[in-house]
Amino acid sequence: MNDTNTLERLRQCFAGIIPKIDGRSKISPLEFVISFIFCYLGDTECVSLEGIRRHMKNKIQKNTNRGSFWERISRKRLTGFLISAITELLRQFGTSIIGGGCLLEQLGVVKILVVDSTYFSLWDGAADEFPGTGTNAGIKWHACFDILTGKLHWFELTKGSTHDRKCFPDIESLSFTLVIVDLGYWDFNLLWEIKRIGGFFLSRIKSSAVVYITEIVQGKISQK
Structure with missing residues (x-):
């Protein structure tokens, strides 16, 4: 737009x-x-x-x-x-702006989920139990929300140094679902598993990634 x-x-x-x-x-x-x-x-x-x-x-x-x-x-x-x-x-949100059910029908999915995490700093005395990243101690909240309803689909609390990729909703629950993730979750095995169970994902692409086009769903590639 x-x-x-x-x-x-x-x-x-x-x-x-x-x-x-x-x-x-x-x-x-x-x-x-x-x-x-x-x-x-x-x-x-x-x-x-x-x-x-x-x-x-x-x-x-x-x-x-x-x-x-x-x-x-x-x-x-x-x-x-x-x-x-x-x-x-x-x-x-979820009605006239997003499109609600009409959007789900157009995309061919039953729900749209976003997965992300938030880091909270803790006082240094908690560093042994909750080692952090950028600070001595921290805790990380991993969560998955339905962007059309606002409902919480899944969450987990971990030590702050936990990599995002190590915390993710149950793959089997993502069938016919569009999952929106950020680069912290970029992992070919994870994305393949989402595809395997009939789900879809939306993410930025890591600059170091090598991507091969194996199938064109719509349109064509022009060669100059």
């Missing part, structure tokens, strides 16, 4: 909860909020408040000086708008 379409979808999503007009500013609250959120979607490389201001200026084609921008982002009004926007996104 290109930038214009993404901004329009955000505008439609928030139009009912954020004012479209504000006589005190050239940039309406609705425009300000959606362009502010858009700065964090994709690889916008906005790593500073000034970068965000310039990015917003380019997207909505309206100038906002530094003083006005700083004033708007520091007000509780913006915080309230963002809370309302996030609440609306969560409400629509």
Whole structure:
């Protein structure tokens, strides 16, 4: 989805909860909020408040000086708008935005799961029982969620130094399921097992991986 379409979808999503007009500013609250959120979607490389201001200026084609921008982002009004926007996104998640059952039918799967882990640092005295990575002690929460329902499919707690690949849901439970994983789970044996039981996976590809195309499901490869 290109930038214009993404901004329009955000505008439609928030139009009912954020004012479209504000006589005190050239940039309406609705425009300000959606362009502010858009700065964090994709690889916008906005790593500073000034970068965000310039990015917003380019997207909505309206100038906002530094003083006005700083004033708007520091007000509780913006915080309230963002809370309302996030609440609306969560409400629509799994229905109008994701597509719900229609998406499952189109993909030919019964559910879509995402597997990931989160690391929590612990005090150094726990290092013997829970050795960490990057810190002396830590604990890692491995979890699998259904992205359409938000339900927890599986989880496990381990010491922080445990590699992601060593903790994974029961393969046999993933039949006719699309599993979304990150590079920490990249393993040819694991991906093959998912395919073997009739599941599917979505992942980035490691730069060191050598991939061979054995079957083309749709389309063709052109040789120049």
